[in-house]
Amino acid sequence: MNGLDSLYQELILDHSKHPRGSGLGPEEGRTASSHQHNPMCGDDITLRAHVDDSGEHLLDVTWEGSGCSISQASASMLAALVEEDGGETGLARADVDRLIEGFREALRSRGTIPLDEETYADAAALSGVSKFSARVKCAMLAWVALEDALARA
Amino acid sequence: MNGLDSLYQELILDHSKHPRGSGLGPEEGRTASSHQHNPMCGDDITLRAHVDDSGEHLLDVTWEGSGCSISQASASMLAALVEEDGGETGLARADVDRLIEGFREALRSRGTIPLDEETYADAAALSGVSKFSARVKCAMLAWVALEDALARA
Amino acid sequence: MTPATLDAAALRADFPILQQQVNGHPLVYLDSGATSQRPRQVLQAEYDFLTGANAAVHRGAHTLAAEATDHFEDARAVVAGFVGARPEQLVWISGATLGINLVAYAIGNATAGRGAPASARFALAPGDEIVTTEIEHHANLIPWQELAARTGAVLRHIPAHDDGTLDMDAAAEVISERTRIVAFTHVSNVLGIINPVEDLVALAQRVGALTVLDACQSAPHLRLDLPALGVDLAVFSGHKMLGPYGVGGLYGRSDVLETLPPFLTGGSMITTVTLDEAGYLPPPQRFEAGTQPIGPAVGLAAAVTYIQDAGIDAIHAHEARLAARMREGLVQIPGIRLLGDAPGAERVGLWSFDVDGVHAHDAGQFLDAQGIAVRVGHHCAAPLHRRFGITASVRASLALYNTEDDVDALLDAVSGIRPYFGVNA
């Protein structure tokens, strides 16, 4: 697999063309939103986190935005991960925090720490981004938005 | 004569220690003054030009100031030159302009144009300054002051 | 005698960085609009200065300081001469952004009553208007927004046509009796079109407005005679014209520089200083507070000399020829939309374009994998991109060291972008 193909894996292009969780969900129940913008390339996302009444569990993530295929795919994969792993009861906050932290660490690792598929599902395909330092911000955008939204949910 | 001695000729040190025209003359008759300052080294001079009633002749030059031996000697030599060449009737303005212009040209010549003794008397000893570009301003100070004063006399 | 044509292939040998491979391909550097590369001669001039004559200038009597001062002032004369100016009309700045801020803040200072009595001519009153254009780089937009906000002046904009040319009919309306400043770019860093400077200056002069020209994208590519263009002030950056980072030039008409209040204050720009107040030197020193970029100034003079040896007209012709070749190729590739493809417009050698269905970042990444360095994003001209209904574009910008091979490599690669990303409309 050449360098470019390791960045643009089939899965990434798929997600960017058929994004999951795209289209902001209603502001019903307990929700919080975050708008993030990457001024360098214009990537833009608004993400809404929907938590249960206790605020302890993340139920789902919806978003809308525009940007490069990496930023779009990353948002889509994040939404899918929350949906699949969370099921009915959602993901515990602490688990979400750990996911975000692990994702950040891997992406900043310059290719030394891969994301494991078990934990990150499709998003593990974003491991290749960490070798492209200029694209790390693109992949992080949705995850930073979730972190920010949760802090206020 | 080594480099330093060509700058600090006996005549220059003499003038700097026993300056001619030092001490501002009275503001009687038609006079105009100019204050010049070299911010880089703090050399400072106030020079007063005394002209005849027609304004066509420069009668004498007096000054006060502080600074390095070059700036002091140059002011002194200028005053002496005006006194000696001007005599009773003074120096014609056009001649003064020519003197100043020639002085400036020689000093900016980086050692290629000497000042001739016939015309410049003691001030010809300042020829050596033109090889020391950082000192040209010191030697010019009084002459610039005279130029400025005459423009308003 | 400067040569009429340019042998870019031969010149390339002077640019060590261009000899490298990137991602397994020879580097094709098409990002000179962001920053140009430096020839050996520039690096050598700085090196020789720093290892032979380096010292703080204008302040010392020792031999090195005198030599350094000579180098520094000689450099000023070379760079001033390159834009048709006299040395005392050329102020060293760290770059164009600083230069435009200098002008905006100096006008703000005049508005606050600083400077000499004659500085009052620059003072703004609420309701006064500052005019810029829709196609400016942020560097020639935001300083004016801030100045307007601080002084109560109103900021207005000359619109652009869909083809990227300025709407000169609208300009004649926007520039009115209320206009005090007209700031505009000689060449947009996105569009490459050479704007009608004389016409804009005429509109400004009719109402007595000050003109400020952003010459960043023209200085490296066009013969400039700033006094003849009639602008009051102009700025350019060294690093975009084969020179070092951290240096550039602010040109000013003598009467403007002489009455403009200082901006940065500190050492070497003063006459008498007491604890409570300071007097200021005449220009250019009045605007050169603190230790100046002495080595970079010497390097910029070497860059200018290099350009002059190659011949600025030959450079312009060479770049225009390559840009025409680039256009011809790009318009044939499906899904490519050129920005600023105005028929018959005079241009410098750059093209920005949108790739239908592929984000600019992805397109740039694809090109990079083939060793082709282009810029992607809004190129610090977000309002212009919004004007065209996009957030980002791909820009390929040329310099004297680019060749037909570079252009052909770009064209070949661009035609592969949409297929790679599965966009086959």
Place this chain on the structure above:
Amino acid sequence: MTPATLDAAALRADFPILQQQVNGHPLVYLDSGATSQRPRQVLQAEYDFLTGANAAVHRGAHTLAAEATDHFEDARAVVAGFVGARPEQLVWISGATLGINLVAYAIGNATAGRGAPASARFALAPGDEIVTTEIEHHANLIPWQELAARTGAVLRHIPAHDDGTLDMDAAAEVISERTRIVAFTHVSNVLGIINPVEDLVALAQRVGALTVLDACQSAPHLRLDLPALGVDLAVFSGHKMLGPYGVGGLYGRSDVLETLPPFLTGGSMITTVTLDEAGYLPPPQRFEAGTQPIGPAVGLAAAVTYIQDAGIDAIHAHEARLAARMREGLVQIPGIRLLGDAPGAERVGLWSFDVDGVHAHDAGQFLDAQGIAVRVGHHCAAPLHRRFGITASVRASLALYNTEDDVDALLDAVSGIRPYFGVNA
């Protein structure tokens, strides 16, 4: 492990410029307080960057741009670490003068209602006081004079004793409830005395005033931990610490940088830009408008690494030893008056002095004829010289590459000054 002692004679081999003859004598460079010389390693680091990885940073996706960004941000981490700061607390500036102007203008902008709501904490009202000292470089004096004049604030000064130390009793009076800013130098470039930073910070903090430290003359010579010193903001210049021209550092406490409004505006410091307004990035980017001095930043990191390899404590000890030797010699020469010869004061390696009966310019010229480069004049501290009743002095300032031979050559030559000019009092 950094070495405890310094082998200056060996280090000299790294400085090509020091190998030369001046006026038939080996160069004795004693003007590092004005600008230091650069070792090969610094020139090489810049050269390697410019010929290997040069590109505009933070804006492009291509390989060179990504590499250049890494070099640039790595350089920030190195320089920040050198003064005990985190990378995001270090803003690149073109030099100390720009840095102090940045702070003064940003406060002026806050006063004009610019910035975020939280920026209002910096706004000045008429009657508010700005405090500086009698011993400042013009760079840390005039920007405050201008800020005071623009805002109606009042500028006050902490006086100095006859021996050059600050009058701390007076400081306790001058710094009052009305004080909003206290700006002072760590080490005066004329006196060499290390000022009591912690005491001044304590006085300022007692009244909630912002502290601004001029670290130009300490950064190259002393171990600095700016967060531990407790100052809010500090500046230093690269060219005085073996680094390139055109680059320096502004350190800021995070909460201060986060709420300070921008100063220079333009590209790369913004979030969203419309024709009418712009949003600004967090620090440090908020303060870094336009193309930064990328090559110089890389060079400054190399300079810092060079200093760290030599050992900053070893450098300080070496310079202190030479300065003590210089003092011993100078006090024995008839007619020499040292400025700032305060008993027991902690110092860096520089001495300024007056030669009775000989103007400083003449004294400097005499030394230069023997290859000795010293600075003469007011050293951009005119009020301080006036305080001592003189207009100019001679300054010999040391760096790590100076040796005992340099000091002895100076002493030998200084003893010849008054005889040469016929002053034999």
